[in-house]
Amino acid sequence: AYRAGASVTGFEYxxxxxxxxxxxAPLLYITLTRGAHLLTAMEEHLEKEHPSIxxxxxxHRKDKSPLRIRMKHLPxxxxxxxxxxxxxxxxxxQQRFFEGRGVNFRTSDIELWPTEYYLCGGHGLTGIFxxxxxxxxxxxxxxxxxVSLVARGHLSGAFVYGEIAAEEATDYLRNHPLRKDFxxxxxxxxxxxxxxxxAQTSGEISIEEFEYKTRRLISDYCTPPKNAYKLHMALWWMERLGKEIREKVRVRHIHDLFKVLEVENIMLCARLSATASLERKESRWGFWHYRSDFPQKDDSQWLKHIMLQKGSQAKDILVTHRPLARMHG
Known part of the structure; x- marks a missing residue:
């Protein structure tokens, strides 16, 4: 959608x-609602407060990790x-995963850990406008x-907006016949x-190695705590990696080609995220967009959306601001 010219927003979240x-893989709502316990590494119980992410x-940031789910007391x-x-x-x-780890719910705790940082509309504030x-x-x-910015719509939001999108697209097609002369x-x-x-069959780096390096660099430079230096380095690395994936990565078969395209999409998302994070010169949403060089929230300047759109050149990202939509009456 971005490459087609659609605006995206919330990439700093x-x-x-x-x-x-x-x-x-999720676990909390299925286990805690059926009597499982949630404990810190110090055996402190947290399940009674119905913990949030x-x-x-x-x-975790208080150094009480890893948190654990315990079910051995359940019938x-x-x-x-x-x-x-x-x-x-x-x-x-999950069944194969737990069997491979030797984890039995009757005798073993399940360790929890922070995920990689990611961009999502249904669970976050990022997506196609x-x-x-x-x-x-x-x-x-x-x-x-x-993929769309219907903030924290989760599964029910996907169902609702999926139906709306299908109905509206059907109406659009009725009034705009498909062109055959494109x-x-x-x-x-x-x-x-x-x-x-x-045809890149002789590249020196496997796509698996390249993806690992890309994800590591994104975690190093795009994630909080953020600052201008880290974010500029993220943009520098993504430009360099964009050249290397075409010059040094080995493509053995169609599956490697699919993976190359996926990694390029990851790099584009990193560029969009770093660009939006540089633009929003404040901190907001707790730790999700924390800038150590702008540690305070500033509603007077930044209570608005950061909009991103593809420029005239493929690597150009146009940045604009959009006011919040407010309900009246």
């Missing part, structure tokens, strides 16, 4: 969660109920779910570029 260590991150039928949900409906891969009709700033392009220049250029990328 760098979010992380506190969930199962080494696997991106923010409160668990605070415990067998309750543990089986939790396993049935986790291993079938919620995330079946849409209005109440799910319209983006590109006519005929609609967005819903985690300009193939861009399509042909993309096809030729993909063929060149697929």
């Amino acid at each position: 760098t979010l992380n969660y506190y969930i199962i260590k080494d696997i991106n 923010k409160s668990m991150i605070l415990e 067998e039928d309750k543990i089986r109920e939790i396993e049935e949900i986790l291993f079938s409906t919620e995330r079946p891969v 849409v209005n109440e009709k799910a319209e983006t700033t590109v006519p005929g392009l609609y967005a819903a779910g985690d 300009d193939r220049t861009g399509l042909d250029a993309l096809k030729a570029d993909l063929e060149r990328r697929a």
